[in-house]
Amino acid sequence: MEQILSRQAASEAVQDHGWRYLLGSLQTSVPVGTSAQAISLAADAVAVCGDDADRHLRIDVRPDRVVFTLQSLDHATVTTRDVELARRISATAGKSGFLPEPGMGTGAPRSVQLVEIAIDALNIAGIRPFWEAVLGYTDEAGAGGADDPLVDPLWQGPAIWFQQMDRARPQRNRIHLDISVPHDEAPRRVETALAAGGRLVSAARAPAFWVLADREGNEACVTTWQGRDT
Structure with missing residues (x-):
């Protein structure tokens, strides 16, 4: 059953998976090398989220990175489902050789915000x-x-x-x-x-x-x- 999480619980649940809690949402940035890689990674993320993608996932696709944001549109905050989807996206990105970087990683212009x-x-x-x-x-x-x-x-x-x-x-x-x-x-x-x-x-x-x-x-x-x- 989907449950709303406190700020601390949401933050701790995704911290080790390359995500950060921001204003009632989870966010990460994944560096890529080309627009084609960015689009492919975005498609993989939608696939692993399945039917939940439309109600939870927003994606900003750029030639050098993909920014993922998760939030339950029904609750306007983070739920246990968002945490599960964040872990899935991190896993599928890792399989393709991409590393989520929510902070000031190598080459990152800034942290997520x-x-x-x-x-x-x-x-x-x-x-x-x-x-x-x-x-x-x-x-x-x-x-x-x-x-x-x-x-x-x-x-x-x-x-x-x-x-x-x-x-x-x-x-x-x-x-x-x-x-x-x-x-x-x-x-x-x-x-x-x-x-x-x-x-x-x-x-x-x-x-x-x-x-x-x-x-x-x-x-x-x-x-x-x-x-x-x-």
């Missing part, structure tokens, strides 16, 4: 319909509340979520990026950002998130799944 845009608002219900309309976005599966995130139905753009403000803050930017990275990548990403001229605004909620800012005060958060399960 997901980006969200966070909008601070005094009246979330009042502004949410505008962003849904102007972006052509829709409700996340199983959601649809006045303050729930909005997602790209084609999975090409970052999700939008809304952060409740208790008072106006005119001297602070109202939109920031959340960069969700593997838990074992986050310290390096924060260190790199600080070395590039950023400053640490707050680490009070780390490792759930670090609040960083550029030299002019524009903020971004590096986030992980850790520190969120209760």
Whole structure:
């Protein structure tokens, strides 16, 4: 029977198979040499997932790599079925001589990651319909509340979520990026950002998130799944 997993359980279940837990999904990147190899690997992954592919698997095929994302569309999170499919995909990739690399492996431009845009608002219900309309976005599966995130139905753009403000803050930017990275990548990403001229605004909620800012005060958060399960 398919069961929803906690963040920690999902992360631990796939860590040794070359996957990482990101924002309610499992993700890995598999380097390849040609477009033909990428397409062949994607086809193999669909085959081993069988009938579950359509409800769980998303694939981004590039000439140099294939990025696999697993998430139950029915539950909008990771389930035991996603873990099983991740292990199957890793096994079939290995048989073809390909190695999943969720982190900064040899030649990898960066680790796997997901980006969200966070909008601070005094009246979330009042502004949410505008962003849904102007972006052509829709409700996340199983959601649809006045303050729930909005997602790209084609999975090409970052999700939008809304952060409740208790008072106006005119001297602070109202939109920031959340960069969700593997838990074992986050310290390096924060260190790199600080070395590039950023400053640490707050680490009070780390490792759930670090609040960083550029030299002019524009903020971004590096986030992980850790520190969120209760």
